[in-house]
Amino acid sequence: MTALDPRPRTTTPLRFPAGFRWGTATAAYQIEGAAAEHGRTPSIWDTFSRVPGKVRNGDTGDIAADHYHRVSEDIALMRRLGVTDYRFSVSWPRVQPTGRGPAVRQGLDFYRRLTDELREAGIRPVATLYHWDLPQELEDAGGWPERETARRFGEYAALMAEALGDRVATWTTLNEPWCAAFLGYGSGVHAPGRTSALASLRAAHHFNLAHGLATRALRAALPAGSEVSLTLNLHAVRPHTQAPEDLDAARRIDAVGNRVFLDPVFHGTLPEDLVRDTAPVTDWSFVRDGDLRTASAPIDSLGINYYSPTVVAAGSSPAPSPWAGAERHVRFLPAPGPRTAMDWPVDANGLHELLVRLRDDLPGVPLVITENGAAYDDYADPEGQVKDPERVAYLRAHLAAVHRAIEDGADVRGYFLWSLLDNFEWAYGYSKRFGIVHVDFATQRRTFKDSAHWYAGVIARGGLEA
């Protein structure tokens, strides 16, 4: 068994269950551009990307993949792929520029048009309400470490449900709150770039609260049959050895990387060990009575974003660290095997491990892979082709791992490939290409990579060939 191919080759094609959802995913700030059009105001990423040294090459999302002006063209790409679902995010500052008050009509119109055209193309719209682009005004008022931001998010969710409830099939409240809380407020490598362990833990709690308030608001306004979900980038944590110190390192990362969200959302509790680990930073008195009950409002599925596993041993990690309460006890080791252009190890077994764990820990909760994919240094050759065999190998191995998890009893309902288009990869700017469609950012020309042709075949067959 190798990291690239987690199961022995068989001659039997791997068919996915009937009704399995096949999708691609994107996020507003990464593709839309049109940063100052029709009343949109700056988000924390507009601000952060202008701070010298924060984003590679000084790149910003001002134009990105210009999706705002190319919706129909991009939906035509999805038609060619044959996807059943499309996961996108709503830019909060485009629809409610100050994070307060009524919605801006033109902002809503953009998402009305997007969802209408998707439905005409027979593609289910899957909308994420928060993929990291907080209106700057709310950050200026304190951002996610402040409780008020969660309240504002609940109101924004109500407004969106009212406007698009008849068009969107699945609503995801938050995308990867771990990154937003711990990279945004802990290590500071993401917007808004703060470096405070306390702020990161407060933000994590307010994300849980915001998720609960939004779930309640969505349920109150949505028609029957709409689904509500949450997407987490769960860490497939592996101890380097079975030594007690390494096992403790893995426990700490599981607490502050995974259970910090899983426990409040699915059990209405805070992980006791996390509270102990973080005692030097906080007594968690910002968690008020009733918050955890609100956070644990039932949802219809859990979205999982997976890219690579996390191998840890006893040690310490450099400051500023995103790992509040674990930073002086844990060091991170490179997992063996091939790597993507992000220098992330390719290891599909980690996805299988995660899914099997969730099968056991969250019985009855349907699972959806809401992101999985890889960056490579792709380019269009003189014949106009983009050959990306490593990405095809990565995707094949990860889909095989999902299939194996389903055979092992995990209730996985769908797979969204990250990403439809090359796009703004946060602190890496445009230097990393995750798309299965190549974007020439000078001309905005879109070209199917080999992986896009391959994925279209997978969708058409409903699985992997032998």
Ligand code: IFM
């Ligand atoms: O591009 C990001 C996405 O916005 C969130 N999940 C991980 C992707 C790759 O880094």
